[in-house]
Amino acid sequence: MAASKLGVGIAGLGLISKTHAAAYQRMSDVVDLVAGCDVDPKATAAFAEEYGAKTYADLHDLINDPAVDVVDLILPHHLHHDAAMAVLDAGKHLILEKPVAPTYEQSVAIHRRAAEAGVHFMVAENTRYIAAYQAVERLLKEGAIGEVIHARTYLRSNEKAHLSMPGYWRTRYELGGGLVMDTGAHSFxxxxxxxxxxxELTGISRKVFPLDNEIEDTAEVFGRLKSGAHFSCGFTSVSEVPHSERLELFGTEGGILVDQMADPVVKLFRGQYDFQGEAVEGVPFGPDAWHPGGWHYESVLTEVTDYVRSLVEGRPPLIDSGDTVYAMRIVEAAYESIKSGRPVTGL
Ligand SMILES: NC(=O)c1ccc[n+]([C@@H]2O[C@H](COP(=O)([O-])OP(=O)(O)OC[C@H]3O[C@@H](n4cnc5c(N)ncnc54)[C@H](O)[C@@H]3O)[C@@H](O)[C@H]2O)c1
Known part of the structure; x- marks a missing residue:
């Protein structure tokens, strides 16, 4: 590794680690992917072969490797808190996959500790880097639809294969599993x-697909924002349409529709007779979410790139990680409502 480059070590070499690794490879002018860590020997062997990097079975060995300046944690949710604290205690830079941690309290603690440690910290919440939502942010700032009255999000995936794996961490609440935990983090x-x-909010959930596990596969969380706008967020992990996201915003002067399966992806409607709407430029149609060119894949590349570039340039990343901590408060409230069958007010 050239002395001027940052050494990156990834802990957790599963599904989404490959997209993070692709981002580091594209930034070989400033970073070297020097190490990977996983408890699964097959995962470390594949990583060593593909990237020519060192591998470890123990996270602490990765953290203590002097060639590792930045640790990228891509682990099952129940490990996030202790792993993040170990990285921060070692004074290493940290990029941490969402959700920050399974509880709000743990999420706050990580955020605080990162500020104290003075390292470059970011929660990898790809939602902030989805081109369609960046276009929506611009439109809202321009006042294109007036005051938002109603917001609806929808997040669909198909995790039937994963959720059929006996003992897989996503199928158990104590390991940080749960649909609202996994995907509510994005929508909130x-x-x-x-x-x-x-x-205030109310949550309802059900299990549509009869798998032998304890978690919900379909949920709805709805309520009122402090602005007064109503919101509803739909989630499913047993979708029989492609992995996709949708956002509908209705305002006092118009509306915005985002649909990753529609071309154009973002449409702006101005008034009750605007039947065609206006295609919002600059948002590529990439419905094959997980592959190069896909809306999700590209957002993860942009996210990891922003983390590294902001570290190199000595600026904060685009995302405010405090908002990802807040999202965990809402995840907790949603489960509280689902369990009690009552709204949670005064949030
Ligand atoms: N931004 C997104 O859209 C997105 C998409 C997928 C996953 N994620 C997040 O990424 C994280 C990982 O998810 P995933 O889908 O890659 O999970 P995964 O199950 O595919 O991978 C997790 C990996 O961690 C390894 N692991 C388990 N215990 C370990 C330990 N003690 N030390 C080192 N490695 C260990 C497992 O063997 C596995 O290879 C989660 O936080 C998840 O929410 C985010």
Whole structure:
């Protein structure tokens, strides 16, 4: 590794680590992917072969490797808190996959500790880097639809294969599993970023697909934002349409529709007779979410790139990680409502 380059070590070499690794490879002018860590020997062997990097079975060995300046944590949710604290205690830079941690309290603690440690910290919440939502942010700032009255998000995936694996961490609440945990983190972050805080909410959930595990596969969380706007967020992990996201915003002067399966992806409607709407430029149509060119893949590349570039340039990343911490408060409230069958007010 050239002395001037940052050494990156990835811990957790599963599904999404490959997209992070692709981003580091594209930034070989400033970073070297020097190490990977996983408890699964097959994962470390594949990583060593593909990237020619060192591998470890123990996270602490990766953290203590002097060639590692930045640790990228891409781990099961129940490991996020302790792993993040170990990285921060070692004074290494940290990029941490969402959700920050399975509880709000742990999420706050990580955020605080990162500020104290003075390292470059970011929660990898790709939602902030989805081109369509960046276009929506611009439109809202321009006042294109007036005051938002109603916001609806929808997040669909198909995790039937994963969720059929006995013992897989996503199928158990104690390991940080749960649909609202996994995907609510995205949608509640989106609401906070674009529209502000939640005032009250109600959550309902069910299990549509008869798998032998304890978690919900379909949920709805709805309520009122502090702005007064109503919101509803739909989630499913047993979708029989492609992995996709949708956002509908209705305002006092128009509306915005985002649909990753539609071309154009973002449409702006101005008034009740605007039947065609206006295609919002600059948002590529990439419905094959997980592959190069896909809306999700590209957002993760942009996210990791912003983390590295902001570190090199000595500026904060685009995302406010505090908003990802806030999202975990809403995840907790949603589960509280789902369990009690009652609204959670005064948030
Ligand atoms: N931004 C997104 O859209 C997105 C998409 C997928 C996953 N994620 C997040 O990324 C994280 C990982 O998810 P994933 O889908 O890659 O999970 P995964 O199950 O595919 O991978 C997790 C990896 O961690 C390894 N692991 C488990 N315990 C370990 C330990 N103690 N030390 C080192 N490695 C260990 C596992 O063997 C596995 O290879 C989660 O936080 C998840 O929410 C985000």
């Amino acid at each position: 972050y989106l609401l906070k970023w674009l529209l502000g805080e939640v005032d």
